[in-house]
Amino acid sequence: MARTAPKVERLAEDGEALTDALQEVLTVAEEKGTVTWSDVSDEMTSGEWGRLIESGLLIDADGEGFVVEDPDGVREALEESDAVPEEEDDDGGWTTWDKLAGLATLGMFAGYSLNSVRNAIGGVLDIALGPLADILPFYVVILVLAVITGANSTILQDNLMDMSGMEQHQEKMQDIQERRKKAKERDDQEALDRLEEEQMEMMGDQLGMFKKQFRPMVWIMVINIPIFLWLYWMVFGPGLTLEAPVAVFPIYGEVEAWRQGVVGPMQAWIVWYFLCSLSFTQVIRKALNVQTSPGAG
Known part of the structure; x- marks a missing residue:
């Protein structure tokens, strides 16, 4: 759980669609033991599927599909994520x-x-x-x-x-850099494009961080x-x-x-x-x- 929770939190920060995709993958994996793209292609985009693999929460099961690395940890982290409402704070926390x-x-x-x-x-x-x-x-x-x-x-x-x-922001930046390096190594242009979009979103986060x-x-x-x-x-x-x-x-x-x-x-x-x-x-x-x-x- 110690390693799983931060990964789920980063997915939650990137949007509710990713946590929904993770929930779907977890449900299918628990029912069938493994999960493949064809099992969930109607419920999520290929980009979301790739993002789950990049996060390390979904790992290869020796060519027989994928399994969730820590099902109990993922389930607990998803429940905590749902319990904490997202706050829109355009003023950067200023009263x-x-x-x-x-x-x-x-x-x-x-x-x-x-x-x-x-x-x-x-x-x-x-x-x-x-x-x-x-x-x-x-x-x-x-x-x-x-x-x-x-x-x-x-x-x-x-x-x-x-x-x-600030620490979470730095960890997220480091995570993006590590995923970018891996995407370059496997020549995954689609993943690189997604990571570039994430970096652009991080620029907006940096402005809010500065205000705080x-x-x-x-x-x-x-x-x-x-x-x-x-x-x-x-x-x-x-x-x-x-x-x-x-x-x-x-x-x-x-x-x-x-x-x-x-x-x-x-x-x-x-x-x-x-x-x-x-x-x-x-x-x-x-x-x-x-x-x-x-x-x-």
Whole structure:
């Protein structure tokens, strides 16, 4: 069953006609012991018959027809497939709240170029973050906020990103490549044409997958952008005086002001924020054992 279920699931993803064809083949094989094309030609197309053979669920019985490799496993997998209704999700799993968060994110992006937006967001956040800046050196404030944004990114990715969907997509792509290789070896042009159609359908699936994987990024930005804009507001607005505390950066050395260029045009405060954010995000991911890519762990 462990090997059979994924094969049946891939057939189910390709359409109900294939699972119906598999059910018919299973019924005939149980009645007669073996099944041939002539037994089921009235119930399915030659393409569907060939697809069942390619899947490995239908195997040759020494020239006396075909048998279902794992009848019990196929029957159980078909029952599970029928029990789970297919969901049409043109929005890639996005809810109304996700879309509103996306619009809010686009609006906050304006804060990078419009002083009025940046001042409004910075002023509001300063109510909560201002006392932190009053009691801690600014480099510690940046470090604390980098930890907060890193933890926020990691937790939201862990809860909203569908790694299993990405893994299934990769497995399906690998399965198509393996079947394509076998079809080339036996010079089966009909099978190659079917596989090419499957690959074209996979391109549409990739777009839906991208929309699903972008969903956590919207919520990450809803929280992280205002924090970053507050830092921007502190450095360039009334929040932070130009006489910033001297900081010592690795390799670079002493920094006299937070607006000082450190890496090309990148100023000290930005570089320090990204150094802290990248470092602590990796630590948090390891500590929480968060998977952010298929097959990773």
